[in-house]
Amino acid sequence: xxxxxxxxxxxxxxxxxxxxxxxxxxxxxxxxxxxxxxxxxxxxxxxxxxxxxxxxxxxxxxxxxxxxxxxxxxxxxxxxxxxxxxxxxxxxxxxxxxxxxxxxxxxxxxxxxxxxxxxxxxxxxxxxxxxxxxxxxxxxxxxxxxxxxxxxxxxxxxxxxxxxxxxxxxxxxxxxxxxxxxxxxxxxxxxxxxxxxxxxxxxxxxxxxxxxxxxxxxxxxxxxxxxxxxxxxxxxxxxxxxxxxxxxxxxxxxxxxxxxxxxxxxxxxxxxxxxxxxxxxxxxxxxxxxxxxxxxxxxxxxxxxxxxxxxxxxxxxxxxxxxxxxxxxxxxxxx
Ligand code: SD4
Numbered sequence: 001x002x003x004x005x006x007x008x009x010x011x012x013x014x015x016x017x018x019x020x021x022x023x024x025x026x027x028x029x030x031x032x033x034x035x036x037x038x039x040x041x042x043x044x045x046x047x048x049x050x051x052x053x054x055x056x057x058x059x060x061x062x063x064x065x066x067x068x069x070x071x072x073x074x075x076x077x078x079x080x081x082x083x084x085x086x087x088x089x090x091x092x093x094x095x096x097x098x099x100x101x102x103x104x105x106x107x108x109x110x111x112x113x114x115x116x117x118x119x120x121x122x123x124x125x126x127x128x129x130x131x132x133x134x135x136x137x138x139x140x141x142x143x144x145x146x147x148x149x150x151x152x153x154x155x156x157x158x159x160x161x162x163x164x165x166x167x168x169x170x171x172x173x174x175x176x177x178x179x180x181x182x183x184x185x186x187x188x189x190x191x192x193x194x195x196x197x198x199x200x201x202x203x204x205x206x207x208x209x210x211x212x213x214x215x216x217x218x219x220x221x222x223x224x225x226x227x228x229x230x231x232x233x234x235x236x237x238x239x240x241x242x243x244x245x246x247x248x249x250x251x252x253x254x255x256x257x258x259x260x261x262x263x264x265x266x267x268x269x270x271x272x273x274x275x276x277x278x279x280x281x282x283x284x285x286x287x288x289x290x291x292x293x294x295x296x297x298x299x300x301x302x303x304x305x306x307x308x309x310x311x312x313x314x315x316x317x318x319x320x321x322x323x324x325x326x327x328x329x330x331x332x333x334x335x
Pocket of ligand 1: 137149194195213215216224225226227245246248249250
């Protein structure tokens with residue numbers, strides 16, 4: 001239940017968040033940026049370029065749904081990105097299987113999971129939403145639907161991904177890294193990040209969200225994480241706001257994480273406090289597991305106030321609005 005005393009305490013603790021820009025004119029701020037809309041936010045530093053693409057739609061007064069789809073297509077197409085889309089790492093059997101979902105201001109949603117051979121799962125998810133009576137298509141059925149809709153069928157396993165997979169096969173140990181963007185895991189490659197979750201408020205104040213990933217590298221064939229599951233990896237409610245997640249999806253699904261964050265905001269929590277509470281639930285339920293894994297939540301409310309919170313340090317999110325195009329904010333964490 002909503003605990004007002006705790007809420008005030010937590011709010012006071014949110015006072016300092018550092019942020020920096022990737023541009024030459026980097027700046028640091030000591031509080032969360034002013035809000036308002038239009039605005040787009042997204043997970044990890046590859047969110048900066050994704051947001052810029054989304055902004056092209058938002059600044060013209062376009063719809064948040066179009067903005068988030070266009071935005072997340074950027075990392076989906078990035079051949080240096082091994083955790084989202086086209087060049088994602090495969091599962092343990094060498095199949096690249098992609099997950100994505102999208103949700104609009106009317107509560108419409110669409111999703112694809114464990115889909116192979118199609119580079120832009122987010123656009124397929126949108127068509128599932130718009131052209132079928134269903135919400136989720138998986139595996140061969142998702143690929144078949146995408147091909148029927150005119151998507152190109154292509155083998156997604158890149159030479160780099162194949163090399164990494166063959167290297168992994170030597171030990172075949174499934175051990176998700178805490179933050180895959182750590183330099184030691186991604187030498188010299190600043191675009192090697194995790195799932196992208198994006199939330200946008202358009203000029204009318206309507207909200208939409210998108211989430212897309214290749215999931216955990218070297219997972220069991222057929223494994224689906226939180227990212228394509230409405231309520232887990234993404235949830236938006238046009239009365240309240242939206243939330244999305246990144247990290248070990250199993251723990252997010254267990255707690256219906258993004259739905260939980262939105263419901264906490266409905267009760268009055270600031271987005272960052274709502275994210276913190278969702279993280280706390282994960283830690284409380286599985287304290288030993290939580291020490292070893294990363295989960296981060298990102299949220300925005302209808303005023304355009306935003307915030308994030310993660311289990312481990314290292315989570316960051318990108319913000320783009322009329323004042324700032326390339327802001328990156330370091331999320332706070334439990335540890
Ligand atoms: C999943 N949540 O498949 C995704 C992966 C991810 O940081 O976000 N990794 O569980």
